[in-house]
Amino acid sequence: xxxxxxxxxxxxxxxxxxxxxxxxxxxxxxxxxxxxxxxxxxxxxxxxxxxxxxxxxxxxxxxxxxxxxxxxxxxxxxxxxxxxxxxxxxxxxxxxxxxxxxxxxxxxxxxxxxxxxxxxxxxxxxxxxxxxxxxxxxxxxxxxxxxxxxxxxxxxxxxxxxxxxxxxxxxxxxxxxxxxxxxxxxxxxxxxxxxxxxxxxxxxxxxxxxxxxxxxxxxxxxxxxxxxxxxxxxxxxxxxxxxxxxxxxxxxxxx
Numbered sequence: 001x002x003x004x005x006x007x008x009x010x011x012x013x014x015x016x017x018x019x020x021x022x023x024x025x026x027x028x029x030x031x032x033x034x035x036x037x038x039x040x041x042x043x044x045x046x047x048x049x050x051x052x053x054x055x056x057x058x059x060x061x062x063x064x065x066x067x068x069x070x071x072x073x074x075x076x077x078x079x080x081x082x083x084x085x086x087x088x089x090x091x092x093x094x095x096x097x098x099x100x101x102x103x104x105x106x107x108x109x110x111x112x113x114x115x116x117x118x119x120x121x122x123x124x125x126x127x128x129x130x131x132x133x134x135x136x137x138x139x140x141x142x143x144x145x146x147x148x149x150x151x152x153x154x155x156x157x158x159x160x161x162x163x164x165x166x167x168x169x170x171x172x173x174x175x176x177x178x179x180x181x182x183x184x185x186x187x188x189x190x191x192x193x194x195x196x197x198x199x200x201x202x203x204x205x206x207x208x209x210x211x212x213x214x215x216x217x218x219x220x221x222x223x224x225x226x227x228x229x230x231x232x233x234x235x236x237x238x239x240x241x242x243x244x245x246x247x248x249x250x251x252x253x254x255x
Contacts (some may be wrong), residue, residue: 001030002045004038010049026065027051050075057082079249165205171198173235182241187243187250194245196251219245 008015021027022038027048029038042049047068054064067078175195178184184191203218204210222228223245232241 001039001041004029004040007040007045007048010045013048013052021048021051024061024065026061050079053079053082057085080094082104161205165202168198168202168205171195173200176236176244178242180237185243187247192247193251196220198246199248200242215248215252219248 002010004015004018007013008018018027018038022029025069027044030041030044032038054067068075069149070078128135172195175198177187179191179195182191186192198214200210203215207214218248222232222241229238229241236244
């Protein structure tokens with residue numbers, strides 16, 4: 001048995017926190033003596049370890065409590081899922097560390113570094129981000145082979161193509177912002193065409209395929225899915241994004 005002080009010292013959790021966990025029925029002591037002293041067994045120690053694991057993933061305490069109320073098989077499955085996520089994060093960190101190590105040696109003149117190597121870690125991170133944010137939607141719209149082709153295409157982008165994709169996106173945002181600033185609502189205006197062509201170029205670079213229908217679907221998704229909308233409205237207004245959908249439909253249907 002462990003007293004509350006001993007458990008606090010062992011786990012790094014304060015006695016105040018342990019008392020709070022008791023008050024919300026997240027971690028009850030094995031028993032409480034008449035004098036109010038709390039004691040914890042190995043069972044409570046294991047439960048506290050699981051609580052701390054889940055806290056590392058920023059789960060609210062009420063959700064942790066709900067997870068731990070499940071049977072042992074569900075808890076094992078949940079912990080295994082988090083373990084897989086940690087392995088993926090470790091893989092990404094290892095890639096970034098290796099890239100940073102190479103970059104330091106490159107700037108010291110100790111090694112040569114290809115342009116592709118300079119951007120590999122960032123392209124891998126972008127694929128991971130897309131999978132986490134949009135994986136379900138992508139699987140609904142495209143089959144696994146198409147998604148794998150897209151990811152392979154992205155990873156194999158040359159430094160030149162990678163830079164071109166960023167420049168195309170910048171031209172897109174600049175054109176749309178100018179359209180709004182000048183209060184232009186004509187989809188056939190040269191700035192509107194510039195925005196369309198910039199986005200078309202971006203899609204043509206980062207995707208292994210392009211079609212007018214695909215272009216339209218992307219704009220539909222930008223407005224229908226809050227995560228896409230949130231990304232674009234960091235660079236342009238919501239009104240500009242709505243207008244851009246009109247622009248894309250105008251040029252894909254009439255050109």
